[in-house]
Amino acid sequence: MLTEPLVLIVYGATGFTGKLVATYLDAHPELRGKPWAIAGRTQSKLADLSAKLGNRPETLCVDLKDTIAVTAMVLRTTVVINCAGPFSINNGANLLGACALEGTHYSDLAGEGFWQAEMVEAFHDIAQEFEAFHDIAQESGAKVILGGGVDSIPSDLAAFIAAGSLHREPNDKVQIRGVYTRYTGSFSGGTINSGKARGRAKKSGRLTDVMEADPYLLSPKKIGIESEDPATADGMAKEFRWAFDSSHVAITKFFMAPINARIVRRSLVLRDEYQKISYSECASIGMWIRLAGMWLSRGLGYFLGEPIKIKPTSGEGPPPWLLRDGGFEIEVSASTKTKVARTRISGKGDPGYGATSKMLAELGLCLALDDHSKSSNRAGVLTPSTGLGNALILRLSQARGGKFMQFDTVPYYTRNVKKNLS
Secondary structure (H helix, E strand, O other): OOOOOOOOOEOOOOOHHHHHHHHHHHHHHHHOOOEEEEHHHHHHHHHHHHHHHHOEEEEEOOOOOOHHHHHHHOOOOOEEEEEEOOOOOOOOHHHHHHHHHHEEEEEOOOOHHHHHHHHHHHHHHHHHHHHHHHOOOOOOEEEOOOOEEEEEEHHHHHHHHHHHOOOOOOOOOEEEEEEEEEEEEOOOOOHHHHHHHHHHHHHHHHOOOOOHOOOOOOOOOOOHHOOOOOOOOOOOOOOOEEEEEEEOEEEOOOOOHHHHHHHHHHHHHHHHOOOOOOEEEEEEHHHHHHHHHHHHHHHHHHHHHHOOOOOOOOOOOOOOHHHHOOOOEEEEEEEOOOOEEEEEEEEEEHHHHHHHHHHHHHHHHHHHOOOOOOOOOOEEEEEEEHHHHHHHHHHHHHHHHHHOOOEEEEEEEEEOOOOOOO
């Protein structure tokens, strides 16, 4: 008897973020009556989680070290979303690689740039080769989508929208800058573990100073506008720490910018735009004021009886009030010598968890249920804008009845006419 294909599988579902993703999917109207599964390494934890979810998703106990079991798992579905980080030390390559080889779409929450670069080198061409095979079989090739959460969906989609709104001439040089104006959230034990994984990679030589400074780390052998010395991952000047700014009073360095900027640049490379378009990212001083204001106004959560954990362990993360009340906002401008276009993307929920879990879940559903055949790239190790593009923008703008994320764009205007996002 043939087993019914699963719409998608959430691997690492019993971790802090994985539970948020599974809970969101369990209540999603598009999954009602459809089979899907949660997966991980410990059957008892999976059974407990499934019992708490209304739809009782199937449980799959799979150790990522077991390549035969991993392959069998990915063959049961068209989409796998992976929440089991740190990906560089938890055999993430085995799961991503199996998806690339078997033509199963995949995404994760990795912010480990050195690991993402390894995945690009190892599996991009394989996924593309399988596209040709699956075309013959009237199936799609594997789309491996990097940056499936707040790092780096907002940056990537906002840059994509702003550049597309500019109506530039073919030879125009374009400068795109993203400025985070709100990022009210906290961190989890997984964040700390990822930092430790990065430290180990640095110590072992897997991550070098040259790699950390490489703006095109995710696009091997490519030299773009940002490659000129001194190159930086975030696209800002090497000596930049803060500066006065006419639109935001002051701008500062942003801790997520190196991750986000590299994803945007991979998109530019995949669309063959990297020789004409540059990207940089930072934060406004207002972002830090809003973050401090939210934390302090609630007494770091002690006023509510739900304090923010300063040293969370594995499985711990932001308290419920921050998951609910946090949020993010990025403003992106794309400009030539004569034109400017502006886009703003904002969303509700702690950026790294409350919002990210919804973004990753919707991305997985987009891969599984939506028509994304008109995206700029049909297979390979891709990004949100190149693998899904407008299909993902539409889905995210409609999520939660249009109340989760907002997309606002000012059509291009000439530089002597000032327009603001209202």
